[in-house]
Amino acid sequence: MIGIVGYGGYVPRLRLSRKAVVDANAWFAPQFAGKSSGTRAMTNWDEDSITMAVAAARDCLGPDENRSRIAAVFLASSTLPFAERQNAVIVREALTLGRHVDVLDITGSQRAALSALSEAIIRAQAGAGDTLVLAADNRKTQAASAAELDCGDGAAALLIGHDNVLAEYLGAATVSVDFVDHFRLAGEEIDYGWEERWIRDEGIGKLVPEAIAAALKNSKIDAAQVDHFIFPTSFQKMEAQLAKKCGIKEAAVVDGLARQIGDTGVPHALLLLARLLESSAQPGQTILLAQFGSGAQAFVFRVTEAISAFRPNTGVSDYLARGVEESSYTKFLSFKGQLRLERGMRGEQDKKTALTTLYRHREAILGLVGGRCEKTGEVHFPPSRYSYTPGHPALDTQKPYKLAERRGEVLSWSAESLSFNMSPPHYYGQIDFEGGGRILMEFTDISRGEVESGTKMEMVFRIKDVDEVRGFNRYFWKATPVRPQSSVGDKKKGSE
């Protein structure tokens, strides 16, 4: 049996109030008055499709250091930060996967995640090791556009393999057609779209049913047998209309989370699937998921008895519950690079990255791998040839020691408004790791009053600095407060 052996998701903590957007733009775009309900997920300034993919992967893989079962990583996105420099290999380094793992960026359409899934299934059928399918999107939209309100940011992960299959792969089908509902030339940032009625009726309305019919036929499943139907769309009730057209029962339609987070783009089908698998999927049930873009693609899975044996590390439901409503539209525009706020002279500091240095220290920088002294057990970050043991510095006794999945606590901290930071005040402090190790590091995703000496923290992979002169992102790890599981009802409002 082959299929899904693990899953995870990630939704950024910030949820932009649609009302804040609609109100701010009311003078210019009063036609959106009816779209002001709910929130959309928005990335923090230090998140992109790479960092969100890492977060979703960690949600899927959990804290286990042994990730040797993974033979390939596919990263699907329409918003990959780098056009040259493989994005997926950065994810591999961050996850400290083996250097012989195959990595691949898959992009170019909104169904890129399903294209990646298709390739992962083929690898599994060929008897290869597990493939980690990651999808993430961090789309930039035009200010005062419908897309700005409809889109959200997020990521998802599926692990495809043979052992302990949670959802068995039954079949799939692809329709590849150059139906240009929207496009974006290389180097451009914002999509250009065509008339919605045409997209809905001639595009989605015809191409998706074709893919679904073929996938169900290949799976030997009748449409009426589908228990869960996932189809991400920004068109209201489109998924219900499709279900009806395809003969899928109305109750099977999975909510698209438009109200809470919006349409996250490439990852959205997998994100909805991850949420379904962690919450309501029952053994024996059939799941149909489809996505539209340069044609359409559909997959059919059947949930197995093993479904209850797997839990994601945090889970999409918890990420949904952790949302903090953001009422500042200018913060959203600033984080998306669409509004340049005054940075002061301290914002002029050159962020040129020495690539030689990055390569020498890539395991420490991207993987947060320290050095543990074999004699004393003391942990060093960054790793060094001599240990710090007072009076007895030992030479070359340190072995690689991974810190990313270890929690820590704040020894000391401050928050300052002097240096330039995209989200002031700038928090940082010393983190002492459980099991040893200390790093003076930056904090992220933090609210005022949330941190004190002794606060438990965990690690997240984020953008450290942006070199705007040369166009390069530096990535490193930051500390964020450990948040209780299922903290539903703990929502805060306002702007941090």
Added chain:
Amino acid sequence: MAKGIKDKVAILGMGCSKFGERWNASPEDLMVEAYSEAMADAGIGPEQLDAAWFSTHMEDVGTGRGGTPMSIALRLPNIGVTRVENFCAGGSEAIRAAVYAVAAGACDIALALGVEKLKDTGYGGLPTATVGTYIPQWYPNAVAPANFAQLATAYRRKHGVDAALLKRAIAHVSVKSHANGAKNPKAHLQKTITEEQVLKAPIIAEPLGLFDCCGVSDGAAAVIVTRPDIARALGKKDLITFKALQVSTSNGWEMHSNQWDGSYVHTARIAAKRAYEEAGIRSPREEVSMLEVHDCFSITELVTMEDLFLSAEGSAVKDVMDGFYDADGKVPCQIDGGLKCFGHPIGASGIRMLYEMYLQLQGRAGPRQLTNPKIGLTHNLGGQPSQNVCSVSIVGLEGA
């Protein structure tokens, strides 16, 4: 331990420029101010100088690199001029080099001068610095106030001190320094302030507000040192001699191990112990007459009182609030206003601290003169609490 330099080297002369926002003074002008005062005080000519050490930290916004900026500005007679740089402790390093050269017998008379021109950057506070190619890829884009502010968070937790009480105690530190600085015509800031003003000031780095941070100043200071016998031969009486010069430098233990608790400065304790031993001081709280410490931030000064073994661990808050370190207290601290008010031109600060000790020991400190001080201590810290260079120096009347 080696015998040390106690009473082997004396101060022949000192000079210090006016500190502050010296908009119309170049670093060369500042050097000339400090040097000419020191040379006049020493009563010697340039041909009598054997060697010089030059301290400046931010060459990119100041004088440029190397020893030539000082040699050219002062038209020194082609003697060796060596630039030293050790963060904010560079001034003390220049002194140490000159004193050691004299003590070694390699020089008869040596000059140490520090200068910093910080007000050519276009903004308040310290300029951003470059730190190699690896550190920026993982280390926070940190600024000094937030690095030192962390002393406060760790100190509160370790000693169970209420945040409001600690905030008041460090406010007292600044109020005291402003009161002292108001009596110093060379000080950058010469206005008194109230505790209420400190507590209400805007936050720079939690919990430090504007008045918890020292001035960012232009300035220069210079000292000329020689052997006591040469000083006497040049007509000097009541010599001020070096009792101890100690420097301790972090090796990463604080920053990377889990053993340091973040509430104190490890190197300061090591340097202080060594300095007391070198100077033969057994009970610093009783024997030290006065202090100039590295009060870059008010919290730094507070924990330093414990690091120098003047206040018992956990009791600096009480001592500070009791006025123990005020001008009329048992051990006056920052009698010249300190970094807080005299100002902090980085490369000059260690020498400026010595300048006040020198004036006080000679009875030349004017309206802020203390009564019969015998031993003065300077504490000059470079870097930040978890990784730094700390200098502790002790000077006094010859034979004291």
